[in-house]
Amino acid sequence: MAFVERPTASLTYILIDETGSRSPFSLDVPQTTLADAAIIAAGLLRPLIEQITDCAILSYSLTYSSFDDAPAPATPGSRVERKGMFSFRTAAGKTVTYQLPGIPDGVVLQSGRIDDDNLAVAAFTNAIVQAGAIFCDSNGVDLTSLKEAYERYRRTTRKMLPSERAPD
């Protein structure tokens, strides 16, 4: 089991037309391309794109990704719909919540609260809020402390339906 980098990083522009419809436009760069260099190149290409399209460019994003070439099987009984909801306070006094799929029984108390004294839970939350941590909310504001953590079941979407549903 090892995480392998994809050979390329993906750059995606999002364009919008006069009807408000959006459409992506993707390019790739070699994985070894430095992020700063790729973002600069994307900025240089942007006006060249704008000259040949009637659409307007809303954003562009650069993604480096890697995948497990031999992932370990998931724990029996695991379900992505069973979420661990972690709410953090931010330095701006607001709250942001992140959901973690497949929260195990062992960290959930009888009340449905996630046991913040559990070693794995504590390590996870501390990594996010400890001094020097680089994580923040969507506005770039630091996360300062854990407010609450609990179990929540979310609905199964069409994509989450089991692939083998027919009787054998």
Place this chain on the structure above:
Amino acid sequence: MATVIIQPGVGLTLKDETGSLGQFRLFIRQNTTAAAGLSAAAALRSLVNDLSDCSIISERYTLTAEEQNPAPGAGNRTGVGVFVFETGTVGEYLVIAVPGITPSFVMTTGPGLGVDLDVAAPAIADFIDGVLSGPWCNPFGYQPTILLSAIYEIRPS
């Protein structure tokens, strides 16, 4: 119209016993280097692995730049300019599809009437040069060497 780097983000894809996929995402401070971000992603993966019954199958680190005051869109995105580039390797191509290509770049004379894009038009030529001179490649890492064709397609919604 100004472009702002919002901030980087880290994402993990998890898979449960039934094969269903779930996502977990966090944002990272704006001035974090890519190396630090990727390192944080790897560290986060280890912590999430201890905290979820699901199996982590992939991770990604994303930088996003968004227009603060985007200009209104124009035209129709269904008209697409498709640019095909040869690479240095036989059988490998780079294909780029630009939505909402300006219709005035479509040839109105010659055998390419209504299909080919006018590669002699300065804006089209500049774009092609921009692709050939940049760090761009196809999803397999093969970089473009020369334009093979540029055509106009209608791709309905």
